[in-house]
Amino acid sequence: MMGTAMTVPLRDNGHEVRLVGTPLDEGIIAEVKRTGIHPTLRRSVPDGVQPYPVEQLQQALANTDLLIAGVSSFGVEWFSDTVLPLLAETPLPVLAVTKGLAGQKDGTVLPFPHLWHRRQPAGGESSFQAIGGPCTSYELADRRHSAVVFCGDDQERLDFLKSLLETSYYHISISTDVIGVESAVALKNAYAVGITMTVGLLQREEGIGCREAYNPQAAIFGQCMREISELVTLFGGLEPSIAYGVSDLYVTVYGGRTRKLGILLGRGLSYADAKSELDGVTLESVAICTAAASALRRLAEAGEACLDRFPLLLHIDEVINRGQPVNIPWKRLVRRDLQQAERHRGCSPRPRT
Amino acid sequence: MMGTAMTVPLRDNGHEVRLVGTPLDEGIIAEVKRTGIHPTLRRSVPDGVQPYPVEQLQQALANTDLLIAGVSSFGVEWFSDTVLPLLAETPLPVLAVTKGLAGQKDGTVLPFPHLWHRRQPAGGESSFQAIGGPCTSYELADRRHSAVVFCGDDQERLDFLKSLLETSYYHISISTDVIGVESAVALKNAYAVGITMTVGLLQREEGIGCREAYNPQAAIFGQCMREISELVTLFGGLEPSIAYGVSDLYVTVYGGRTRKLGILLGRGLSYADAKSELDGVTLESVAICTAAASALRRLAEAGEACLDRFPLLLHIDEVINRGQPVNIPWKRLVRRDLQQAERHRGCSPRPRT
Numbered sequence: 114m115m116g117t118a119m120t121v122p123l124r125d126n127g128h129e130v131r132l133v134g135t136p137l138d139e140g141i142i143a144e145v146k147r148t149g150i151h152p153t154l155r156r157s158v159p160d161g162v163q164p165y166p167v168e169q170l171q172q173a174l175a176n177t178d179l180l181i182a183g184v185s186s187f188g189v190e191w192f193s194d195t196v197l198p199l200l201a202e203t204p205l206p207v208l209a210v211t212k213g214l215a216g217q218k219d220g221t222v223l224p225f226p227h228l229w230h231r232r233q234p235a236g237g238e239s240s241f242q243a244i245g246g247p248c249t250s251y252e253l254a255d256r257r258h259s260a261v262v263f264c265g266d267d268q269e270r271l272d273f274l275k276s277l278l279e280t281s282y283y284h285i286s287i288s289t290d291v292i293g294v295e296s297a298v299a300l301k302n303a304y305a306v307g308i309t310m311t312v313g314l315l316q317r318e319e320g321i322g323c324r325e326a327y328n329p330q331a332a333i334f335g336q337c338m339r340e341i342s343e344l345v346t347l348f349g350g351l352e353p354s355i356a357y358g359v360s361d362l363y364v365t366v367y368g369g370r371t372r373k374l375g376i377l378l379g380r381g382l383s384y385a386d387a388k389s390e391l392d393g394v395t396l397e398s399v400a401i402c403t404a405a406a407s408a409l410r411r412l413a414e415a416g417e418a419c420l421d422r423f424p425l426l427l428h429i430d431e432v433i434n435r436g437q438p439v440n441i442p443w444k445r446l447v448r449r450d451l452q453q454a455e456r457h458r459g460c461s462p463r464p465r466t
Numbered sequence: 467m468m469g470t471a472m473t474v475p476l477r478d479n480g481h482e483v484r485l486v487g488t489p490l491d492e493g494i495i496a497e498v499k500r501t502g503i504h505p506t507l508r509r510s511v512p513d514g515v516q517p518y519p520v521e522q523l524q525q526a527l528a529n530t531d532l533l534i535a536g537v538s539s540f541g542v543e544w545f546s547d548t549v550l551p552l553l554a555e556t557p558l559p560v561l562a563v564t565k566g567l568a569g570q571k572d573g574t575v576l577p578f579p580h581l582w583h584r585r586q587p588a589g590g591e592s593s594f595q596a597i598g599g600p601c602t603s604y605e606l607a608d609r610r611h612s613a614v615v616f617c618g619d620d621q622e623r624l625d626f627l628k629s630l631l632e633t634s635y636y637h638i639s640i641s642t643d644v645i646g647v648e649s650a651v652a653l654k655n656a657y658a659v660g661i662t663m664t665v666g667l668l669q670r671e672e673g674i675g676c677r678e679a680y681n682p683q684a685a686i687f688g689q690c691m692r693e694i695s696e697l698v699t700l701f702g703g704l705e706p707s708i709a710y711g712v713s714d715l716y717v718t719v720y721g722g723r724t725r726k727l728g729i730l731l732g733r734g735l736s737y738a739d740a741k742s743e744l745d746g747v748t749l750e751s752v753a754i755c756t757a758a759a760s761a762l763r764r765l766a767e768a769g770e771a772c773l774d775r776f777p778l779l780l781h782i783d784e785v786i787n788r789g790q791p792v793n794i795p796w797k798r799l800v801r802r803d804l805q806q807a808e809r810h811r812g813c814s815p816r817p818r819t
Contacts, residue, residue, distance in 0.1 A: 247684030258664070258796060260685030268804055284685065284796050288803035311611070327717045331600030332613030332637065335713030339706075353692075353803045360688030363716065364680045443611060443637050450641035450706045451621055 114154045115210040116183020117145075118250035122283040123181075124159035125256075131173040132158065133165040135188060142166050156254040171199055179277060180205045186213030186397055189225055193232045197239075204238035208263065208274055211243065213397060214299045214348075216404035220411025222348055224295030226265060240270055243291070245298035245357045247364040253283070262286040262357050264294040288357075293350020297358025300344055303402035304337035305365040306375040307425050310432075310439050313379020321380075330366070336425050336446050337362060344405065344426070347418055371398040384433045399433055406430035421445075467507045468563040469536020470498075471603035475636040476534075477512035478609075484526040485511065486518040488541060495519050509607040524552055532630060533558045539566030539750055542578055546585045550592075557591035561616065561627055564596065566750060567652045567701075569757035573764025575701055577648035579618060593623055596644070598651035599710045600717040606636070615639040615710050617647040641710075646703020650711025653697055656755035657690035658718040659728040660778050663785075663792050666732020674733075683719070689778050689799050690715060697758065697779070700771055724751040737786045752786055759783035774798075 116132070123130045134142035144152045145164040151157075158164070165173040174180065180200070184192050189211060200207070207229065214222040223231075226241035233239055242265035253259050263271050263285055271287040279285050288294050311329035341362075342355050365371055374396055377387035388395070406426055412418035420427060424445040431437040469485070476483045487495035497505045498517040504510075511517070518526040527533065533553070537545050542564060553560070560582065567575040576584075579594035586592055595618030606612050616624050616638055624640040632638050641647050664682035694715075695708050718724055727749055730740035741748070759779055765771035773780060777798040784790040 247688065248681055252679050252681040255679070257668075257679040257681045258685060258794070259681040260688060260796075260799065262801075262803070268802075284800050286801040286803065288801075289805045290803055315610075326605050326608070326610040327720050328601055328605040328610045328612040331713045331717035332611060334716045335600065335613060335709045338709045338712055342709075351803070351805070353801070356688045356691045356695075359691055359712065360684045363687045364684035367680050441611070443613075446613065447637050448615075448639040448641075448706070449621075450615070450639065450643055450704070452642045452704070 114151070114183075114250040115248075115253075116181060117151045117154050117156075117158060118253040119181050119183065119210065119278075120159050120162045121254050121256065122278050122280045124161055125280050126277065128277065130159075130162045131165055131177070132162050133170050133173045134167055135184060135191065136167050137188075139166060154250060154254060156251070170196070174199060174203065174205070177205060179274065180207045182207055182209040182211060184209075184211055186211055186225070186400055187395070189213070189215070189228070193229060197229060197233045197237070200239045201234040201237050204240075206240045206242065206270055206274060209241065209243045212245070212295075212298050212302065213401055214296060214404050214408075216407055220408050220415065222296065222404060222408045224291050226291055226295070240265065240267060242271065242274060243295055245288075245294040245354075245361070246286070247357075247361040249364060249369075256280075256282045258282050258284065260284045260286070260360075262288050262294055262354075264288045264291045266291060288354060290351045290354045292348055293345050293352075293354030294357055296345045296348045296350050297341060297354050297356075298361050299358075299397075299401045300341050300405060301337075301358045301362035301365055302371055302396075302398040303405055303426060303429060304341060305362055305371045306378070306398050306402065306433075307337060307429050307441075308333045308362075308366050309372045309375025310379040310429075310441065312372075313376035313381075314439060314441070315379075316376065317380045332443075332446070333425065333441070334362070334366075339448075340423050340426055343422055344409070347412065348408070370394070370396055374398060378432055378439050381438070383436065402426065402429050402433055406434070467504070467536075467603040468601075468606075469534060470504045470507050470509075470511060471606040472534050472536070472563065472631075473512055473515045474607050474609060475631050475633045477514055478633050479630065481630065483512075483515045484518055484530070485515050486523050486526045487520055488537060488544065489520050490541075492519060507603060507607060509604070523549070527552060527556065527558070530558060532627065533560045535560055535562040535564060537562075537564055539564055539578070539753055540748070542566070542568070542581065546582065550582060550586045550590070553592045554587040554590050557593075559593045559595065559623055559627060562594065562596040565598070565648075565651050565655065566754055567649060567757050567761075569760055573761050573768065575649065575757060575761045577644050579644055579648070593618065593620060595624065595627060596648055598641075598647040598707075598714070599639070600714040602717060602722075609633075609635045611635050611637065613637045613639070613713075615641050615647055615707075617641045617644045619644060641707060643704045643707045645701055646698050646705075646707030647710055649698045649701045649703050650694060650707050650709075651714050652711075652750075652754045653694050653758060654690075654711045654715035654718055655724055655749075655751040656758055656779060656782060657694060658715055658724045659731070659751050659755065659786075660690060660782050660794075661686045661715075661719050662725045662728025663732040663782075663794065665725075666729035666734075667792060667794070668732075669729065670733045685796075685799070686778065686794070687715070687719075692801075693776050693779055696775055697762070700765065701761070723747070723749055727751060731785055731792050734791070736789065755779070755782050755786055759787070 246261035248259040599614035601612040628638045
């Protein structure tokens with residue numbers, strides 16, 4: 114869906130665009146060919162976009178300036194195995210819409226651009242960039258004002274990619290802080306579960322049709338911001354990247370499957386039952402929660418992080434991965450922000466740099 | 467309304483509570499006496515709360531441990547003139563729900579606790595604290611989980627106030643960063659206008675009943691977070707206080723008069739016309755926008771701030787105070803977050819400390 118939405122600014126800028134489905138998108142590509150409409154995005158694909166089935170990926174890649182990778186984090190391995198080898202001979206800049214982090218055995222997390230850089234065949238010269246920031250595919254396709262950030266290691270290449278895609282409604286910042294941007298925008302998926310749990314908790318008390326309450330959501334939102342800030346720094350990212358994740362959290366909470374998951378858990382369903390209600394699909398939010406909590410625990414074991422500072426992420430992880438019932442640790446979210454030195458008394462993690 | 471909502475945790479903790487109206491609240495106090503219901507909060511006042519008209523303020527203050535000041539920022543002068551003299555003989559800890567900043571002639575802004583400390587009669591020994599964080603009066607009165615912060619200069623006194631008010635649903639952090647907390651929570655009122663302007667802009671294009679778009683709101687939300695962070699630091703506050711303001715912004719955007727103002731401005735009304743539609747009332751958001759933009763411009767003149775880093779606040783100020791039409795400066799919100807030293811090239815404000 115996001116890959117197709119990206120064809121809107123591309124076509125508005127007059128580029129030739131080829132839209133290639135993954136093996137999961139056969140029906141969608143067929144529908145686009147037949148009707149010109151993307152069936153789940155529920156929008157017309159812009160005039161001039163050429164749809165290709167996955168079998169014709171190599172032909173679609175011929176004579177291109179840019180490959181936009183529209184896979185979700187669950188398609189990262191497929192992309193590594195199938196697409197990267199094709200790029201060995203004709204290196205391209207790759208721009209990924211994928212949000213997520215790959216957990217590594219040593220307790221670190223790796224952004225997908227860095228993972229793909231490592232995974233490309235020896236001697237491969239493709240470059241890997243990613244898009245962060247709050248942007249839903251529906252609204253991009255509708256040409257709503259959207260602010261995103263392109264992150265990558267090379268500033269000039271980011272400027273080039275921006276020149277291809279910038280429009281009057283698609284506003285592109287650039288950042289060379291790949292770890293910071295990718296951590297922040299991935300983590301928001303995990304934390305959105307925490308905010309929406311409060312919606313389900315209230316429904317459990319007062320019935321599903323009850324009026325929504327915003328004090329509890331905002332309370333958790335503040336905690337999300339604190340924990341995302343600390344995690345981004347802990348993972349090696351920089352402070353200016355945090356706002357891309359926090360603003361993305363703002364939009365994620367309003368709708369979609371992550372919201373549904375949080376509400377179901379808040380109502381009292383186990384994660385297994387909630388997952389069944391969501392057609393058995395594992396969500397990005399679950400994947401990133403698991404990877405981040407696991408990385409955090411390993412860092413804590415190594416004395417490099419303090420678990421006490423992440424009560425919300427650990428609670429979400431316990432609910433999803435350890436069968437615990439939702440029971441927001443309100444009293445552990447309370448803070449003592451004192452100007453004196455004892456602010457971090459008893460817990461001085463060494464930040465990773 | 468917030469003063470009355472505060473009686474809920476107070477009574478739940480078994481305190482004796484006297485509810486005193488300001489001169490503007492005569493009708494409300496009469497209604498509470500007659501029916502037990504606060505007519506604008508639309509909630510029953512808890513059993514045992516004693517309502518007092520303003521003429522009986524002195525009697526109401528007799529033998530009390532704490533004065534909670536429920537005035538808005540427009541009542542700060544009245545409080546200074548009327549209440550502070552009464553406290554000269556019987557000093558009390560004061561806890562204010564007021565959100566705002568008093569602009570000073572030298573370009574600095576002063577939190578109300580500090581203003582009142584200066585204003586109390588010579589030798590006065592009352593102490594002044596304030597409440598920040600996301601908490602609407604309706605939801606506090608309904609005992610929804612609410613996370614607030616009590617800020618003041620004395621940590622032990624903050625602990626005492628927290629012991630009086632903390633309940634299973636009212637979660638109290640404490641902070642000695644008065645400037646940071648008060649700046650952050652005041653600024654959110656100004657910035658909420660910026661986010662909701664995007665709602666009105668879309669209505670102008672597509673009609674008032676159109677479906678809301680969240681990409682533009684989230685884009686502006688991210689910019690709000692960046693500017694609030696920088697302003698809090700510029701005004702002398704500390705980083706941990708920022709989240710109290712940003713989470714408060716999250717809840718302010720959902721409803722109330724500030725949202726209405728932003729929407730009306732976005733639809734194309736001048737500030738004068740929008741104010742008329744809002745019954746001619748000057749909102750907190752307008753007062754803080756004016757004070758903060760004025761302080762920022764003076765700091766810039768003194769070489770201590772860089773106006774380029776606050777395009778959104780300055781635009782909101784131009785719309786409200788200089789008759790400019792809403793025209794979100796999208797391209798000035800785009801950033802280049804580079805790890806190299808040129809990140810702040812051409813603009814190196816000296817932060818105030």
